[in-house]
Amino acid sequence: MAISLTSAAASADEDILRWRMNSLLYPKLFGEAGSYFAAEVERRTGGSFLIEVQDRMVLDQDSFGALEAGLIDAVWGSAGHHHREDPALAIFSGFPFGPDPEGFTAWMREGGGAEALDAIYARHALKSFYCGVLPAEGGGWFRAPVETVADLDGLPMRAFGYGALTLRALGVVPYELPAADIRPALETGLVAAAEFSLPSIDADLGLHEAAGHLYLPGWQQPATSLELLMPRRRWTALSYDHRSAIEAACVTTLTWSLETAQPQQVAALERFRNEGVMIHDWPEEILARLREAWAEVIAEETVRDPLLAAAWESYLSHVESRGAASAQGYID
Template identity: 35%
Template sequence: MTISKLTSGTCAVALCVAAGGTQAETLDMQAYVPQTLPVLGTAGVDLAERVGRLTGGEIEIVYHDPGALVPTNEILDAVSTGAIAAGWYTPGLAEGVIPAAPLFTAFPFGPDAVEYTAWWYQGGGKELWAELSAPFGIHTELCTMLAPEASGWFAEPIESPDDLAGLKMRIFGLGASVLEKLGAQAQSMGVGDTVTGLNLGTLDAAEISFPALDLQLGMQEHASHYYFPGWHQQSSLITFIVNQDVWDGMDDSHRAAIQEVCAANVALTIAEGESIQLAPLAQLEAEGVTVHQWNDEMLAAFRGGWDEVLAERTAADADFARVWDSITTFRADYATWADLGYLD
């Protein structure tokens, strides 16, 4: 069984002695976000702690902050080859090798967390991702859902689509392609470089996350216009990935513990993400931030840009088209149920 030997702490190798005298398997988990970030990182820490308790210490998942073992853009490859056992990951990071991957993280004008998880668990999403990622030798468990993100922080107000021309903005995922259609210069970079860019004026805007996280990062010190809704990421999926040989070599009870903790994490993070935003938002406003909502003209422009991006992506990649067909078919059926079952 292939298990990483890059562990930290008291265990020099991957097999250590648990409290009860049995051998403990240590799974090094390289994360794409720091463990201190609310929901995004803390849910990974919770995963490790609860799996340890449920297995009586027989499975120890060690959360490694970004870059500790491998760079973020190498997590998939490192888990695939067995260089590390596991990753705290979002599928969209694999876009370079799986063009449809962003559809398994977030996409413009996408579903809320309930609808997205329904597609993942019951609408074929999980099976499609397993198929597309199978060549890379990984097993995936959906393990966290994120609340809607803000649309971004802007140095100046945006009054019309014309204001986006030449705008330099840090943004993740398919939303970046949409902004480029509207004349902006979308850039991908870490939080530290983003803050530096805003301070130096080499960036005009930046999308990071939701209010609780943006406040923790101090984004209000670098820009003062905060826009909603996050049309580009209405909800987002975070996953626990593990080398397939490692997964197959685990006891059934150990695999079940990870699956049950991840399923619980999904429910808990939906609740947490929805409940922790108002106080941080009020604090941001108290510190001088102006909160805006996009007008209908802007939302129509974003949707038009997304339609262009979508047409290009579905034409360019058969798997992207197939996943998109799965999503749209499920959403059409879900809309019928939602109209009947829920109050407006």
């Protein structure tokens, strides 16, 4: 009888599919969304599909190699994390003067965005699923006020992705620093400004204690997408039930992210005000120049890559069909 029970337990365990999913994202909100997704998959499969979420065990730039080698089964992150491997992916994390979370979601789910992203990942034998979206970032933390475009010329600033390229066109000297290094860089004067993430996450990092001026809107990233990424062979090997669970869990995680993140940003902004942070609107002169610079940046980038050009055309067509994009990036 003991042998029989042991065999039954072993057989039941063998029927459980176990994945290792590496989260590239900051633990608060971003990483929590990954854990929420994994729990949804487990619930929907009755425990037959378990996803272990590992917090940044593999670095962004090592993700493709780790997936190919089978060291991990999936990655939780945002497409822009893989810009070193494929610059065309950066646009799918959110982009300057782009849509708000609802508008970004509409493009990805109904306007051809998911298909455009799938075409880019196909050249790496990868497949992704749009599983979440977060609201606008802050527009940047500054040690001194910014009043004119001239104030940006030569300014050392932590910045990332297309936002960094756009700022560079106005004379900013961008640095891509990891989260833990941003506050020390501000405090020592290595940089005089920084943009990183949502206000609630910037608060966790103490950026408001190192730079007392916050600018809004977060023009550089009015929305941040969350995705599940895996080798295509992993997806094709899944059963119908497990595929369905992943798709359904992405939908519920998307809803969770939309409902959860926004109130936290409102609370963070109120905290900043109470602690003496000066919250400014970007001067219209600067926003106008940033828009011009972004138009030049995306024009140059699309010339280099036909698939990026197709993705950008997909977005523009979607905006035209729905009317003007919601691109303010305000979060309060």
